[in-house]
Amino acid sequence: MKTDLVKSSQNLISGLILIAFAAIAVWSLSNLSQGTVTSIGPAMVPRTVALLIGLGGVVLVVLSLLHESEPLERWHVRGPVFVSLGLIAFALTIKVPGFLVAAPLSMMIAGWGSQDARLRELIIFSVVLTGFCILLFKVLLGQQLPILVIHSLSIRI
Amino acid sequence: MMEFFGHLGLGFAVALTMQNIILCFVGCLVGTLIGVLPGIGPIATISILLPLTFGLEPTSALIMLAGIYYGAQYGGSTASILLNIPGESSAVVTALDGHAMARKGRAGVALGISAIGSFFAGCFSTLLMAAMAIPLASIALIFGPAEYFSMMVMGLAFAILLARGSILKAILMVLVGLLLAGIGPDLTTGQLRMTFSQRWLSDGIEISLLGMGLFGMAEVFRSLEHGESRDTVRTAAIGRLLPNRAEMKQSAKPIMRGTLLGSILGLLPGNGAVLAPFASYTLEKRLAKDPSRFGHGAIEGVAGPESANNAGAQTSFIPLLTLGIPPNAVMAVMVGAMTIHGIVPGPQIISKTPDIFWGIIASMWIGNLMLLVINLPLVGLWVKLLKVPYRLMFVGIMIFCCLGVYFIRREPIDILMLGGLGIVGYGLAKLNFEPAPLTLGFVLGRMMEENLRQALIISRGDILTFVERPISLVFLLLAIVMLGIGFLPKVSKRREEVFVE
Incomplete structure (x- = not known):
């Protein structure tokens, strides 16, 4: 270098x-x-x-x-790439069709940012955490959060 | 003296309703829940949970926020003791001896003494705040825009001195923060600046978004480099929580010294609170009969810094509430929170809305007490939470940050900005820049510009006004001294040492 x-x-x-x-x-x-x-x-x-x-x-x-000083550190691309993709997925789906889709989808994408990711465990974790967030933020704390919005079926939760 | 108790009495009368106590309890609980997640410090925690207070009336909202704030602080200590992953810089010190204690099966005692020390520090600094608020606020009233401007310059200089690494890079970070603060409508003309005709930039960047991106997400990116190499306390044994008599005796003096040190450092503008745990740790090590125990589970090394940390965290409210100047990013998020509820922090808050002011002070004490009451019994729960492997944990952190960002404005584009800021933060770390001075520059930027402009209008364009007014001159001289100290080769070496330690 x-x-x-x-x-x-x-x-x-x-x-x-x-x-x-x-x-x-x-x-x-x-x-x-x-x-x-x-x-x-x-x-x-x-x-x-x-x-x-x-x-x-x-x-x-x-x-x-x-002057000499510390050399450039290596960038690890895997984590930022998958997490960013997860964030993009969340941004695209949060309004329609809503959190029920956005949360598990983004988590299942972002999860691959870790080299130790395991599919089965990730699916279970995403689903459980989605439920937990809905319970905590929507039900208990009453935040405005679109859970499921499907226009063609006139669903709006 | 009677007045002093009268004020505190008023505060407690406001704060102590059943509803407020429950809110404080919930705030503490969820604050700890989010704050305990590795890599999520108080800034990100408050940002994520701030929307919970939106529907409440101002006093209740602030009481809940105080609960969240202290919960977040304590959650950070819990994570550093059990996992050796400090959520923020001030918890680094706790991790040293706290984690060593945990590995020796004394995690419970470490957590216990940290809660007790924090509570003591909280009590002391609440009284200190109550005593100092009115005198300080009256000083603030004689400050004009020139004094305010120079004081903020001093705060920034102090933040630069406290940053680790190159002074030049710290100065540049402050400047970048000041520039980013300029995004959005101009203060007097309302013309949009640096928004590139993007509607989503037209209100500027939200401080909590900046905090979550530069600290929360960037930390996730950095942690993902290492894979699954965490040093968890795998043994289920947390041990007893309450320290015994000998341990209490050992910790009593460090707690008192830490409290005093933290209270003083927290008062300084420019995030002096960050220095408190480091200073306390160094002091205790110096005073110890056998300094070699430090780093291997010395209880003084947990008790002192934890008390100092909490005292500093609390007294840093003083510059905010009396002068209206947030001394660090956490306080800036608090300003945002208060403004949402129609409370403008500053000297006028005491005279105009004494019930809110004294209510906040009382609620801080309640928040501290709540922490002691709920956290110790719930330690087992936090331990379980921390056993979730990082390959899943970071996904959870991401989704909490997404929710926090979404709740601010309900704009999906902010989520993309979160990712972008995360990458910026990761890049800053890779290039050896520290994000803390940037956030402080960002926090103070608008206020500095406003005061600069006003001061120049008053002086009819005479720049010398900043050195002709004596108080302003003193602030500027102090700023120059601080920067000068930072550039001294000897001092910069010492700074390295302190941080390496």
Whole structure:
């Protein structure tokens, strides 16, 4: 991972991300007014902060060329990917057809984020936990939570 | 003095109705239930459970919240003692000796002394709060926007000093937090900023969503790296819960010292409470006749830090309730909760709605008592819960976070944002950035901008107003000193040591 030019890949990447982040912020503020010191406009504070972040990013990049520090850690993709897929499934199904579908579906997808996942156990756990959540949040605590919504059958619980 | 008791009496009269006691009980119970899950700290727990209080009247809602808050705190300690997975940074210290005690079959005593210590700390800091509230609130009234701004700068500087790792990275995290706080409508003109014409961004980012993503989900991602390698207390034996006479005697002084230390540190803006358990642990180790016992199940190493933690957690309400400034992310979530119920924390809360103010103070004490009453008998239940293997547990954590996020606005897109923030949090950890300064920057961002603008309007654009006003100048000088200390090579080395320990 070590080349002669870049001594700390972690700082280099951090710096570049921050510079990009600051640039996006500055660009998104481009049509807002800066104002004056007496009456500060909507863009002044965030723009100044964004510029400082960009500056800090540059410092990190420069440091990465000068000093060695910890190397970049390995990213594990499996967990984040499956959990994110689970979250997407939840977001897509929570309104229609509702929690009764969204919860077990998302849990059964996300469960594979662990390398030790076992199908049977995961199914049982998802079903039990779905029931528990409905009981706790909907029945006992009276939260507004669509449990089962199927328009064609006019079901709305 | 009579006034002092009169106030407390008023508080208890408000808080002690049958309905409120039941709410406090339920709050404590579900707070512990969620808080005990590994990787879910108080921020995520409060965020998840906050919607439960929506339908209640303000006082009852706050009493239930106090229950949830203390339940969450104690749940975190339980998880770190039994599992060695601290839910948040302040529980790290408890894990050291608490878990060592658990492995020696003294889990019960560790849990017991931590509950007793926390209760003592809770009693003391409740009295302290009652005594200090009015003087502090009157100081706050002479503060103008310039003083507020400079005080928050000092708070941020302190948070930077407390963060581990590189100071530069901590400063950058604060700035990122400040920038993220700017998303949404401008304070005076109402123009939308940095929303990229997305409707779901037009109100800005919700603090509890940020907390659940950066702390809750990111922690799940990180834990999934290791697979099933948890160090659970497999032995069913929790042992007796109540410490015996010798153990009580051993713990009495650490509890008192921890309480005092925590109460003072909790008062500082910029999340001084986080320092409390570390400071107490170091102190006890220094004072001990045989420091080598620490790390191998020394009861003082549980009693002191746990008391300090609880005292700090409680006194950190003081800056919030008297000055209106949340000293950490947990308090920021509490501000959100209070605002929903029409309560704006700040100096005016004492004079305008004394029943609510003193009710909150009294309810904190009730929350502490409730903890002692329900948690010790229920320890067995928490132990069973913690025996669920992580490959299933994280799925449960995910679904609780989903529900918490959904209950805030009922917008499915927020669930996607939760995932996105989780990945950001995971990335921050990988790149050695700490999310805590970011959240504090986020929490204070709007208020700082507002006060900055007002101060400049008052001074007609003269920036020197911040150094010409003496109180403001003192705050700024303190901020500079703190940052200066952080940059000293010797100190940065010591910071590493403290955190490694």
